[in-house]
Amino acid sequence: MSTDLPTRFRDGKVPALARAISITEDQRDGFEELLHELLRAGPQAKRVGLTGPPGAGKSSLLALVANAYRALDERVGIVAVDPTSPYSGGALLGDRIRMNDLATDPGIFIRSMASRGSLGGLATTTKEVLDVMDAFGFERILVETVGVGQTELEITAAADTVVVVLVPESGDAVQAMKAGLMEIADIFVVNKADRPGAGRLAKEIRQALHLRAGEALHDVPAHHGVDLQNVPLELRPESSGDSERWEIPVLETNALDGAGIPDLVAAIGDHRAWLEGSGELAARRRHRTRGRVQDVVQREMRRVAWASDEVRRSLDEGVRGIERGEGTPYSVARDLLALLLR
Amino acid sequence: MTDPQRRIRVLVAKPGLDGHDRGAKVIASSFRDAGFEVIYTGLHQTPEMIVSAAVQEDVDVVAMSVLSGAHMTLFPRVRVLLDEAGADHVLVTGGGIIPESDMEALEALGIGRLFGPGTRTTDAIAYVKDWIAHQRTQ
Ligand SMILES: Nc1nc2c(ncn2[C@@H]2O[C@H](COP(=O)(O)OP(=O)(O)O)[C@@H](O)[C@H]2O)c(=O)[nH]1
Ligand SMILES: [Mg+2]
Numbered sequence: 001m002s003t004d005l006p007t008r009f010r011d012g013k014v015p016a017l018a019r020a021i022s023i024t025e026d027q028r029d030g031f032e033e034l035l036h037e038l039l040r041a042g043p044q045a046k047r048v049g050l051t052g053p054p055g056a057g058k059s060s061l062l063a064l065v066a067n068a069y070r071a072l073d074e075r076v077g078i079v080a081v082d083p084t085s086p087y088s089g090g091a092l093l094g095d096r097i098r099m100n101d102l103a104t105d106p107g108i109f110i111r112s113m114a115s116r117g118s119l120g121g122l123a124t125t126t127k128e129v130l131d132v133m134d135a136f137g138f139e140r141i142l143v144e145t146v147g148v149g150q151t152e153l154e155i156t157a158a159a160d161t162v163v164v165v166l167v168p169e170s171g172d173a174v175q176a177m178k179a180g181l182m183e184i185a186d187i188f189v190v191n192k193a194d195r196p197g198a199g200r201l202a203k204e205i206r207q208a209l210h211l212r213a214g215e216a217l218h219d220v221p222a223h224h225g226v227d228l229q230n231v232p233l234e235l236r237p238e239s240s241g242d243s244e245r246w247e248i249p250v251l252e253t254n255a256l257d258g259a260g261i262p263d264l265v266a267a268i269g270d271h272r273a274w275l276e277g278s279g280e281l282a283a284r285r286r287h288r289t290r291g292r293v294q295d296v297v298q299r300e301m302r303r304v305a306w307a308s309d310e311v312r313r314s315l316d317e318g319v320r321g322i323e324r325g326e327g328t329p330y331s332v333a334r335d336l337l338a339l340l341l342r
Numbered sequence: 343m344t345d346p347q348r349r350i351r352v353l354v355a356k357p358g359l360d361g362h363d364r365g366a367k368v369i370a371s372s373f374r375d376a377g378f379e380v381i382y383t384g385l386h387q388t389p390e391m392i393v394s395a396a397v398q399e400d401v402d403v404v405a406m407s408v409l410s411g412a413h414m415t416l417f418p419r420v421r422v423l424l425d426e427a428g429a430d431h432v433l434v435t436g437g438g439i440i441p442e443s444d445m446e447a448l449e450a451l452g453i454g455r456l457f458g459p460g461t462r463t464t465d466a467i468a469y470v471k472d473w474i475a476h477q478r479t480q
Contacts, residue, residue, distance in 0.1 A: 017430050018400040087351070087431035090374035096395060103391040109398055114349070114379050179359045 006037050014109065021111055024128050032296065035128060036326070043285055045134040048268055049159030051147035051184075055262045056165045057191040058144045059098035060255035066102055066266045069140045075107045077138035081126055081145045084114040091115075095144060095320065099263060109138070122154040127292065130158055147181075156184050159293055160284060161271045163187045163264070166205075168197030173204035177223045182212055187246055187267050193252040196310070205250045246274050307341060314339060350378045350474050351401040356385050357390045358410040358422075367406040372422035373405075377468070389416060390393055393423040396432055402477070406436035415441050417453045425452075433473055437461060463480065 005114045008016035020038065022029045047117065048065075059080060070162045078225055080095035091114035102108045111133075115123045122145055123129075145155050147164075155162055164185035166176060169192075188209075191200045249267045253260035275281035306312060318332030354370040356363045363385050373380045380397050383391070396404050409415050420446070421434050437457035440448075445456045454473065457466050 015400075018398055022351075022400045028348065084379075085374060087374045088377045090377040091379045092374040093379065093381045094384075096381060099389075100384060100391065103383070104388075104394050110395075111398060112379075112381050116349075149367055322387055 006034070009038060012137065012241050017109065017132070018111070020132050022128050024115065024132055025116075025123070025125050027125065035131070037136050040129055041135060043131070043134050045138050045141045045161045045290075046161075046272060047134070047141045047143065047145060048161045048163065049143045049145065049155040049181060050163045050165055051145045051155050052165030052168070052189075052191075053170050054146050055171065057253075057255045058096040058146075060254060061142050061165060061189065061191060061261075062095075063099045063102060064141075064255060064258055064261045065268075066108060066142060067263060070102075070105065070107055073107075074139040075137065076109075077136070077141045078102075078108065078132065079113060079126065079129060079141070079143045080110070080112045081113045081115055081123055081143070083132070083146060084116050089116075101229050105243040108138075109133070122158060127158045127288075127295075131292075132152055157288060160275055160281060163184045163189055165189045165191050166201065167192045168195045168201055171199075173201065173208040176205060177208055177212075182208065186246065186271050188248060188250040189260075189264060190250065190252045191255055193254045194256065202250050209248055209250070220276045230258070240292055244278055246271065246278075246280075285323070311336060311339060348478075350470065351381070351399060352403040352429070352470065353381045353383070353392065353396050353399060353401045354380050355383055355387050355404060355406045355408055357387045357389065357392060357416050358408060358412055359386065360366060360410045361385060361407055363407070363423070367388075369405060369407065369437070369463060372467060373385060373470075376467040376471075389419040389423055392420055393394060393427055393429070397429055399426050401432060402474055403433045404471075405433070406438075408438040408440070411439070413438055413448070413456075414444060417448050417452050417456075421452050431477070433470075433477075434437060435466075435469070436459075437466070440475055 005016055009020055020034065022028075023034055025326070049060055052058055062080070062276065066078060078099070080093070082091060082093045083092045083142075093112035093114060095112055096103070096110060099110055102110065111129070113123050113126060113129065113187075115332060126143070130141055141227050143159055150155075162184050164176075164181050164187070166188065167190065179236070181188075188205050190198050190204075190205070192198060203239065207283060227298045249270075251260055251263050252263060253266060255261075275284070314336055315332070317326065318335065322329065322332060349411070354366055354373065356366040365381070369378045373413050380418075381395065381401065383395055385397075392404060392406070394447045398406065404420060406416065406420065415437065419435060424430065424432050433454045434456035435456065439459060440456050448456065455469055
């Protein structure tokens with residue numbers, strides 16, 4: 001590692017950014033000091049996450065969206081996360097295949113990441129890698145993660161705006177609801193609109209969203225029996241909070257011919273304006289910062305816990321004790337904690 | 343010092359106009375199965391695209407599959423562009439239909455070992471692992 005890495009990073013040298021990401025991703029010695037040095041300015045970039053099942057067209061969409069931001073002269077950083085093979089620990093990262101049009105644009109930086117044993121769609125260090133890219137000065141950061149079921153939830157901790165990408169093949173809206181996608185999506189995209197069933201899926205999602213928002217109450221013939229505690233704020237009498245809520249759009253796109261991309265870019269812009277106007281951006285960033293501190297503390301505690309020979313020796317002895325019937329995992333753990341907190 | 347967290351990152355690239363990426367895909371999946379993180383960028387890559395990707399991805403190795411006969415220009419071009427980009431630490435290796443004498447000539451230009459048709463993927467994997475181990479102990 002070169003000693004003047006932070007200097008070269010601040011001078012805008014792309015290899016320095018690439019190396020800073022590697023150091024972070026590998027959690028190499030000294031990476032937290034490096035992050036401390038690089039991240040002084042705090043988050044500036046507009047961060048957009050795309051998540052959805054493999055093959056939904058996330059990378060293809062991302063390339064088109066990135067192009068749209070380039071046309072607006074924004075510098076764009078892209079992180080694409082793909083799963084690590086649980087068998088070999090290796091990974092085949094193919095997202096760049098869809099981004100070849102962007103390959104030599106100096107205003108674009110693309111980084112492929114393997115999930116490396118993390119259960120969520122994000123690698124454990126993805127959030128920190130996004131921070132590093134933010135510090136480098138990209139106005140826009142786009143992050144793609146594979147989402148299957150619950151694993152998408154992680155992306156809310158990394159992005160300001162979450163775009164959930166589905167395709168007619170991914171099933172119906174009920175499945176999307178079960179997978180918890182309704183909770184994380186700021187924008188829904190039904191991609192592959194050229195295929196049959198896209199319109200129907202979009203309609204189902206809209207209905208499911210309306211149901212969730214309680215708008216079905218409009219159809220309730222009389223008001224009696226409705227407990228106002230359970231009625232969303234904006235439907236309560238005299239509520240003026242309507243403008244405060246974000247109305248989740250459901251868009252149809254075709255990444256092969258670009259149809260619907262301008263609408264998607266517009267929706268991301270609308271969501272940004274809402275984030276800033278409602279105070280939600282500050283709230284999300286605060287939540288994220290809090291999580292980052294907790295992550296670092298937990299990581300360090302885990303490291304410290306097993307770093308001393310004394311603790312490791314006590315663990316070995318404790319395990320042998322358990323085998324002799326002289327204790328349980330709980331009594332041994334209690335002794336170890338006493339040792340650590342001494 | 344070998345850090346267990348530190349994976350071997352390899353860019354598998356398919357330059358040139360021919361549309362045969364079977365070899366590239368086979369080596370890409372064997373590398374993955376060997377525990378490498380493999381970035382595959384698809385067909386028709388120019389040397390500029392390859393080098394730009396190699397720098398952004400901070401790879402240890404660029405492995406190119408060249409079947410078009412243009413190996414004498416493509417390999418040195420990528421080497422030169424990498425060096426210019428400050429990525430002289432990156433190994434350039436690869437495979438294809440390359441005569442023995444050309445392999446030697448390319449080696450003299452700073453290209454690593456090249457693998458002809460019928461090479462076992464395990465040989466390429468072992469070569470990359472040895473090279474990395476040597477690099478990282480320095
Ligand atoms: N028919 C159709 N195919 C698409 C569309 N978008 C992407 N694809 C194709 O779907 C496949 C997977 O796309 P990719 O962007 O790699 O998906 P990802 O895994 O979600 O990143 C590729 O073969 C794309 O060409 C679309 O709108 N319509
Ligand atoms: Mg993808």
